[in-house]
Amino acid sequence: MPRQREVSTERLRERVEEMSGEKLFACYQCGMCSAACPLTEEMDRLPSQVIRALQLGDPTVIESNAMWVCASCFACEVRCPKGVDLAKLMEALRQIRLRRSLDWISLDELPRERIRELPQIALVASLRKKAG
Amino acid sequence: MTDEKPTQIFIMGKAYDVPPGVTIMDAMEYAGYRFVRGAGCRSGFCGACGTVYRKEGDYRFEFALACQEMVQDGMHLTQLPFTPAPRAAYELPSLDSSENVLLQYYPEIARCVSCNTCTKACPQDLEVMEYVQAALRGDLAEVAALSFDCIQCGLCAMRCPADIKHYHMAQLARRLLSVSASPVPEHLTERLKAMASGACGEELDELVGLDVDALKERYSAREIEPAAEGAA
Amino acid sequence: MNAITYFPGCSLKDSAASFERSTVAVMERLGHPLEELPRWTCCGTVAALATDDLMHLVAAVRNFERAQKIEAEEIVAPCAMCFNTLRQVAMRVNVDVEARDKINAFMNEEEDYEGGVAVRHLLEILRDRVGWDAIEEKVTEPLFDLPVSAYYGCTLVRPSGVGIDDPAAPAVLGDLLEALGATVVKTPFDTECCGSYQVVDRRDLAVDRSLRILRAAITRGAAVIATSCPLCQYNLEEARRGALAEGMLVEATAPVVAYFTELMAAAMGLDEELLPADLRAAVVRSRETTPEGV
Ligand code: SF4
Ligand code: SF4
Ligand code: FES
Numbered sequence: 001m002p003r004q005r006e007v008s009t010e011r012l013r014e015r016v017e018e019m020s021g022e023k024l025f026a027c028y029q030c031g032m033c034s035a036a037c038p039l040t041e042e043m044d045r046l047p048s049q050v051i052r053a054l055q056l057g058d059p060t061v062i063e064s065n066a067m068w069v070c071a072s073c074f075a076c077e078v079r080c081p082k083g084v085d086l087a088k089l090m091e092a093l094r095q096i097r098l099r100r101s102l103d104w105i106s107l108d109e110l111p112r113e114r115i116r117e118l119p120q121i122a123l124v125a126s127l128r129k130k131a132g
Numbered sequence: 133m134t135d136e137k138p139t140q141i142f143i144m145g146k147a148y149d150v151p152p153g154v155t156i157m158d159a160m161e162y163a164g165y166r167f168v169r170g171a172g173c174r175s176g177f178c179g180a181c182g183t184v185y186r187k188e189g190d191y192r193f194e195f196a197l198a199c200q201e202m203v204q205d206g207m208h209l210t211q212l213p214f215t216p217a218p219r220a221a222y223e224l225p226s227l228d229s230s231e232n233v234l235l236q237y238y239p240e241i242a243r244c245v246s247c248n249t250c251t252k253a254c255p256q257d258l259e260v261m262e263y264v265q266a267a268l269r270g271d272l273a274e275v276a277a278l279s280f281d282c283i284q285c286g287l288c289a290m291r292c293p294a295d296i297k298h299y300h301m302a303q304l305a306r307r308l309l310s311v312s313a314s315p316v317p318e319h320l321t322e323r324l325k326a327m328a329s330g331a332c333g334e335e336l337d338e339l340v341g342l343d344v345d346a347l348k349e350r351y352s353a354r355e356i357e358p359a360a361e362g363a364a
Numbered sequence: 365m366n367a368i369t370y371f372p373g374c375s376l377k378d379s380a381a382s383f384e385r386s387t388v389a390v391m392e393r394l395g396h397p398l399e400e401l402p403r404w405t406c407c408g409t410v411a412a413l414a415t416d417d418l419m420h421l422v423a424a425v426r427n428f429e430r431a432q433k434i435e436a437e438e439i440v441a442p443c444a445m446c447f448n449t450l451r452q453v454a455m456r457v458n459v460d461v462e463a464r465d466k467i468n469a470f471m472n473e474e475e476d477y478e479g480g481v482a483v484r485h486l487l488e489i490l491r492d493r494v495g496w497d498a499i500e501e502k503v504t505e506p507l508f509d510l511p512v513s514a515y516y517g518c519t520l521v522r523p524s525g526v527g528i529d530d531p532a533a534p535a536v537l538g539d540l541l542e543a544l545g546a547t548v549v550k551t552p553f554d555t556e557c558c559g560s561y562q563v564v565d566r567r568d569l570a571v572d573r574s575l576r577i578l579r580a581a582i583t584r585g586a587a588v589i590a591t592s593c594p595l596c597q598y599n600l601e602e603a604r605r606g607a608l609a610e611g612m613l614v615e616a617t618a619p620v621v622a623y624f625t626e627l628m629a630a631a632m633g634l635d636e637e638l639l640p641a642d643l644r645a646a647v648v649r650s651r652e653t654t655p656e657g658v
Contacts (some may be wrong), residue, residue: 004549012648016417016481018415019414019415019416019417020413020414020415021415038556038557038573039557039559039562039569039573042569043565049556051432056488068567069562069566070519071518071557071559071560071561071562072410072411072413072560073518073522073557073560074518074521074522074523075457075518075556075557077522077523077524078522078523078524078531079531081577085523087523088414091412091413091414092414095417098264105564105565107239107240110239110564110565112236112237114564114567115232115235115236115239116231116232116236117377117598118563118564118598119375119378119379119380119594119595119597119598120232120235120242120268120269120374120375120378120406120441121373121374121375121409121445121446121561121593121594121595122561122563122564122595122598123239123242123408123564124242124374124409124565125234125241125409125410125560125561125595126561126562127242127243128243128408128409128410128412129410129561130421130565131243131468158560173481232379234380244405244406244423245408245419245420245422245423246405246406246422246423247419247422247470248426248427251473255487261405262403262405265405265406268374268406269374269378269379269406270378271372271377271378280579293419
């Protein structure tokens with residue numbers, strides 16, 4: 001297990017709103033984002049459930065894999081009738097962990113043969129989103 | 133010591149009065165430090181003496197080679213002679229320089245945020261960020277050209293927020309290029325062949341037999357520049 | 365005519381070299397030569413989204429400063445991902461003076477970036493400056509009825525306000541393909557995500573997404589899938605390779621994945637060397653099956 005520090009629930013909500021610039025309570029849980037997201041099959045919580053957890057101040061949301069499966073494709077953002085940019089909320093959650101040095105991927109585990117094939121943008125993008 | 137006013141420097145926070153106009157390295161020795169590591173060539177080539185300092189009244193961090201930079205009044209300094217940065221293990225002849233080899237062996241370069249901190253740290257005034265960027269796009273020749281004067285001091289790697297091991301990576305680029313692109317120097321090939329067939333055996337045996345003082349004498353008397361032909 | 369200040373991005377210099385070669389050649393042919401931005405650095409893809417994450421905007425701003433230095437008012441990227449990253453940063457720092465000041469103070473070795481450099485995708489230049497008619501004029505070997513799927517992916521069209529076309533019903537790539545003489549094959553997956561950078565540590569996931577895009581194109585008869593991003597290109601090709609190996613696809617019908625500029629080069633009769641073998645074969649096949657005189 002990576003090292004873990006307490007995140008107070010009030011603080012979590014506040015920080016996510018601050019870092020994303022989004023209003024959590026603008027969301028009325030219609031679920032359009034979850035319908036639009038192409039990667040929900042792999043998520044342990046749906047995108048709309050991530051917002052719900054944040055609204056309720058449920059700190060376990062920081063343990064979700066949703067933000068690491070998110071590919072920042074913005075499919076949710078263009079569909080939300082309330083103008084919530086969920087991709088930014090996902091980014092805030094990632095950043096909260098990455099800034100504590102809790103990286104999601106390690107370069108050392110990436111075989112050389114894979115790096116050889118990948119276009120540079122794949123590596124640059126993945127490292128920006130999943131390593132601090 | 134001259135009767136000039138001494139220069140005051142701070143080594144790891146402790147004040148010392150040292151003679152003005154000497155190098156940081158000489159000043160540290162004057163102050164009583166003995167270098168077991170952190171000094172090598174004493175002439176700006178080996179990269180063993182990386183040093184960081186701040187001057188009073190200046191918020192910026194400065195970088196230097198202790199054997200090259202002169203002390204200044206109010207300099208707060210410490211040596212950073214070594215950067216933990218293991219070099220990747222590779223078999224040079226088996227690498228294909230047409231592939232993204234630098235990225236394969238030093239994938240951290242994909243983490244560069246273009247902050248340019250490395251360039252600001254380089255005591256050799258190299259454009260370090262530019263060579264990392266060239267590496268990212270697979271331009272070996274550019275990496276080699278821009279990093280040619282690198283002395284592997286490691287100060288760039290110490291400062292990089294992306295954990296990049298610039299100098300090892302650039303060394304790999306230069307090596308790849310010399311294997312794939314530079315012609316094998318003829319005179320070197322010939323010389324090696326001659327040595328292998330025992331051409332210098334006698335001279336070598338003689339040197340091995342000499343004692344230290346005799347060796348020193350020979351060394352000081354050596355011919356540094358061959359005398360120009362026909363010179364007076 | 366003013367040359368266009370061109371931002372290639374890292375991938376076009378390496379894994380996507382054919383994207384760059386074809387881009388440079390077609391723009392030359394169209395009379396809009398490209399001039400590479402001097403000393404450009406990696407755009408820092410993908411765009412950093414946290415309001416306080418200024419460090420990850422530095423790379424893009426450094427490029428804007430370098431454009432400013434040569435008095436370029438815009439930079440043009442053919443790579444959709446570079447374009448998207450650069451434009452998102454431009455949209456922020458061109459108006460957010462506080463953020464810009466902070467970044468300028470950090471980049472104290474450069475001149476201050478004053479804002480005002482615009483970021484455009486190559487397709488915008490083709491649509492808004494060159495125009496479909498002018499492109500059609502340069503077409504010497506139309507892609508007669510070659511069925512091509514116009515695959516946009518994410519970064520050309522999203523997020524709202526950043527993309528180059530209507531995110532729900534984009535037309536730009538389709539219009540270009542029509543100007544080249546191709547038949548556009550529409551699929552419900554035209555703006556679906558290919559799995560993007562997830563391919564690095566979740567290859568399965570990216571391949572799965574890309575396979576759906578591929579299948580949608582196959583069912584509708586596409587011979588080629590046109591892309592604008594080296595990562596989409598890679599993911600789709602990965603999926604294609606895997607599907608071929610597993611017998612899910614056969615070489616004869618599996619659509620070829622190609623950069624839109626490669627299709628342009630084909631239609632403009634540019635050097636055959638510019639075209640990957642599989643694309644050349646697809647184009648030749650479609651010409652053979654097109655009746656004389658069409
Ligand atoms: S590039 Fe790095 S290791 Fe080489 S001389 Fe400059 S700071 Fe030292
Ligand atoms: S210090 Fe590291 S991150 Fe910054 S420009 Fe140099 S290599 Fe890139
Ligand atoms: S001691 Fe070799 S560079 Fe200073």
